[in-house]
Amino acid sequence: MTSKFNPRRRGFIQAASAGGLAFAGTTQAAFAAAPADPWRKAKAIVGKLANPVKFPKVDFLVTDFGAERCELVEVKGWASFEDLETMKTPAPGSKDCYPAFAAAIAACHKAGGGRVVIPAGDWYCAGPIVLLSNVNVHLKAGAQVYFSNNPADFAKYGEHACGENGNLVISRWQSNDCLNFSSMIYAYGQNNIALTADDETGILNGQGGVPFAGSSDCWWTWKGKNRTINSVAQSTSPNYKDGKPAQNAVNPRNPKSLADVAPNLSEADRLLIQGEGDKWRADENYLPALSEAGVPLAKRAFGLGHFLRPPMIQLIGCTNVLLQGYQVNQAPFWQHHPVNCRNLVIRKVHANSLGPNSDGFDPEACDTVLVDQCVFDTGDDCIAIKAGKNKDTQFGPTRNVVIQRCTMQSGHGAVTLGSEMAGGIENVYAQDCVFQNINWATNPLNTAIRLKTNMNRGGYLRNFYVRNISIPNGVQTTPSFYASLPGSPIASRTVATAAGAVVTFDCDYTPTADNVRTRPPVVSNVHISNVKVGTVTKGGKQLSSFQAIVILGPVASDYNGPAPRPAVLPVTNVTISDCDFGTPDNTEQPYYLYNVKGLKLKNVTIGGKVYNTTLSA
Numbered sequence: 001m002t003s004k005f006n007p008r009r010r011g012f013i014q015a016a017s018a019g020g021l022a023f024a025g026t027t028q029a030a031f032a033a034a035p036a037d038p039w040r041k042a043k044a045i046v047g048k049l050a051n052p053v054k055f056p057k058v059d060f061l062v063t064d065f066g067a068e069r070c071e072l073v074e075v076k077g078w079a080s081f082e083d084l085e086t087m088k089t090p091a092p093g094s095k096d097c098y099p100a101f102a103a104a105i106a107a108c109h110k111a112g113g114g115r116v117v118i119p120a121g122d123w124y125c126a127g128p129i130v131l132l133s134n135v136n137v138h139l140k141a142g143a144q145v146y147f148s149n150n151p152a153d154f155a156k157y158g159e160h161a162c163g164e165n166g167n168l169v170i171s172r173w174q175s176n177d178c179l180n181f182s183s184m185i186y187a188y189g190q191n192n193i194a195l196t197a198d199d200e201t202g203i204l205n206g207q208g209g210v211p212f213a214g215s216s217d218c219w220w221t222w223k224g225k226n227r228t229i230n231s232v233a234q235s236t237s238p239n240y241k242d243g244k245p246a247q248n249a250v251n252p253r254n255p256k257s258l259a260d261v262a263p264n265l266s267e268a269d270r271l272l273i274q275g276e277g278d279k280w281r282a283d284e285n286y287l288p289a290l291s292e293a294g295v296p297l298a299k300r301a302f303g304l305g306h307f308l309r310p311p312m313i314q315l316i317g318c319t320n321v322l323l324q325g326y327q328v329n330q331a332p333f334w335q336h337h338p339v340n341c342r343n344l345v346i347r348k349v350h351a352n353s354l355g356p357n358s359d360g361f362d363p364e365a366c367d368t369v370l371v372d373q374c375v376f377d378t379g380d381d382c383i384a385i386k387a388g389k390n391k392d393t394q395f396g397p398t399r400n401v402v403i404q405r406c407t408m409q410s411g412h413g414a415v416t417l418g419s420e421m422a423g424g425i426e427n428v429y430a431q432d433c434v435f436q437n438i439n440w441a442t443n444p445l446n447t448a449i450r451l452k453t454n455m456n457r458g459g460y461l462r463n464f465y466v467r468n469i470s471i472p473n474g475v476q477t478t479p480s481f482y483a484s485l486p487g488s489p490i491a492s493r494t495v496a497t498a499a500g501a502v503v504t505f506d507c508d509y510t511p512t513a514d515n516v517r518t519r520p521p522v523v524s525n526v527h528i529s530n531v532k533v534g535t536v537t538k539g540g541k542q543l544s545s546f547q548a549i550v551i552l553g554p555v556a557s558d559y560n561g562p563a564p565r566p567a568v569l570p571v572t573n574v575t576i577s578d579c580d581f582g583t584p585d586n587t588e589q590p591y592y593l594y595n596v597k598g599l600k601l602k603n604v605t606i607g608g609k610v611y612n613t614t615l616s617a
Contacts, residue, residue, distance in 0.1 A: 038465045038527075042429035045402045049370045052345050053194050053322045055136045058114035060104045062123075067100035069121040070146070078209030078220055078238035080354035080443070081379060089210050090124040090146050097145075098127035098157075101137075108135045113192070118143045118202075126153040128169075131187035131315070136194035139202030139326055147184040149207040149219065154181040154310055155303045165303035170316060172339050173308045175364060175389035175420030176287045178300040183314035183337070191319045197326035200350045206312045208330040208355045209238055217244070219332035222307040223356035224248040227510070228498050229481040233410075233443035234379065237356050247284040247307040254281040262293035269293070272560070275515035283307050285515075291390035292516050309333035309357070315341055327352055334359040335378070338366055340395040347372045354379040354410060354443070362386050365395030365423055370402050377409040377439075381416040381450070387423035389457060390516070397424035408435045410443045412499070413450030415466070419509045421452075421459035422519065430466045437473040440536050444476040446499035449528060452509040455558040458519025464526045472534040474544035476500050477585050482510050488557055495592055500546030502533055502581050505571060507554040507595075518561030520554050523571045533582040544582025548606045553595025570597040570616075577602035593617035 072088040079085045104116045113134025120142035127148070129137060139145070148154075155166025160179050162168050168179040169186060184206050187193055208219040216239050223237040224246030240246060255261055256278070258270050265273075273292045274280045280289050283306050290300050302308045312331035315321060315338045327350040328335045335351045335358060338344055344366060351360030351374065358379035363369050364386040376382035383406075387398045398421075408414040414435040417425050430449075437445040448471055451461055479496030490508060497506040507521050535542040556568040574596070581604070584590050590606045593599065594617055601611040 065100040065103040067097040070094035070124040094124040096126040128182040139197035141198040144203040162301040181310040185313040194322040200327040202326045205329045208332040220355040311337040378411040381413045382408040382411040384416040386420045389420040393423040403430040412446045416450040419452035424460045435471040440473040447504040451505040453521040455517035456514030460522040466528040469531045477543045501550040505551040531579040548581035549591040575600040580605040
């Protein structure tokens with residue numbers, strides 16, 4: 001494999017080490033203490049981001065650069081994990097608008113900036129839209145861009161030639177650095193950029209559930225078998241059968257031993273990272289293994305022959321970013337994944353994709369972010385704040401995030417932190433949101449306020465504030481679980497951390513998925529107030545959830561590193577006040593606590609009973 005890195009691009013690769021990537025000037029120092037009035041800081045973040053971008057008032061029409069509308073035909077495709085429906089796709093032989101879009105963006109950038117306009121109509125794009133500094137790509141009302149559903153089209157135009165893997169881009173996949181397929185919308189190291197639309201009839205369609213040519217499989221098939229126990233509306237991956245290639249199936253292209261790519265790794269470390277058997281050779285496990293082994297980015301090439309689906313929109317190392325007004329459909333993977341970005345606003349965006357891992361918005365290692373007036377209807381977490389995984393923590397924490405005036409429908413968690421949070425998360429504010437859960441009967445919101453981490457992901461969460469949340473249709477009223485490790489005090493199928501609680505803090509998230517478990521997480525200073533949960537009729541009963549609160553702190557027995565074991569601290573300084581959690585189904589145990597110290601409940605109503613108490617377990 002050869003890879004033609006450009007060392008001038010913000011110093012991204014020239015200092016790449018065994019730990020991963022390195023942006024010039026990025027540090028992890030000087031974490032600010034929690035302010036006396038946290039909501040004043042939230043207001044300051046909103047004020048700072050009132051006008052994040054500015055562009056010259058000049059338009060570049062893509063039709064002037066050769067773009068032509070396409071005709072659509074009907075095909076059978078997957079609308080969600082389980083629903084096969086008739087949908088529209090560009091007719092065979094449609095003109096590829098990738099060259100025209102790229103030319104318009106280049107011309108706009110060269111002229112000093114402006115707006116690249118995609119008019120109303122249907123457009124086919126067999127490659128990524130790559131944003132450049134001072135360019136606003138704008139969809140007029142009724143414009144719909146259908147991106148190719150041929151993976152090879154997103155391994156053509158990357159700057160890094162990786163042999164049979166294709167021409168790939170610098171990416172992150174579930175918070176690990178890699179070279180991979182480009183996202184459908186991509187930017188790297190750019191400043192003052194925007195992706196906007198007149199309204200949500202401006203649609204970016206990733207065709208994640210549309211079958212590949214000559215196949216019944218699609219992007220979503222690559223998810224493979226779901227691991228969650230007792231999951232609802234997510235028990236399968238479209239058209240997947242045992243034995244098919246997938247991200248969680250052993251890929252024979254990956255080496256049989258880490259010694260082949262990390263020859264300096266000690267035998268003890270190699271055995272720990274690989275674990276028992278060869279499941280570590282599945283792509284989704286192989287990439288984290290490369291991080292743990294200190295393998296540099298240039299040797300982490302995936303793309304063709306591998307099964308790590310690209311996010312729909314990925315922005316890396318960008319500053320002053322606006323995402324506004326459009327709708328996302330059928331994302332192959334996460335819908336929005338900004339990494340190491342600063343001053344980013346996502347406003348009035350409809351994140352509407354019900355496929356596997358269709359998270360709505362996943363800011364990672366970002367600083368100063370506003371999520372405002374967005375609607376999320378997703379096949380995974382609506383919002384999931386992230387900050388690196390394994391040893392890929394060089395960008396530091398995600399911090400200073402405000403989430404407000406948003407609506408959440410289907411999804412795993414409405415506001416989620418983690419699970420990839422090794423670099424830490426701090427100063428997050430969520431307020432004035434409606435977790436509406438209109439699909440509660442068939443595809444319910446799994447949980448409302450959610451933290452996920454474990455002994456592998458580690459990291460810290462501190463200074464998380466939530467207030468004024470309405471949940472009129474409750475959350476999932478049945479429990480879903482993860483398997484526990486042998487010898488764990490937490491027996492499998494006993495704690496509803498995967499789904500069923502309104503507030504879920506899970507510091508033992510999917511513990512069997514990670515071979516290296518040496519980094520205990522630290523969770524403190526969380527304050528939740530004025531959450532009102534309604535009920536729905538299930539089985540003849542009025543129910544709001546399965547349980548109101550589940551707080552599962554770090555599980556010390558999961559640790560498998562060398563002695564002495566580091567301190568495994570309880571979840572501390574959590575206050576829940578002035579909340580009504582409705583009536584959970586599990587009235588005998590409306591809350592569950594493990595390794596929690598001093599949880600304060602103040603004027604909290606559960607099943608008609610008011611709690612004013614401090615709990616530890």
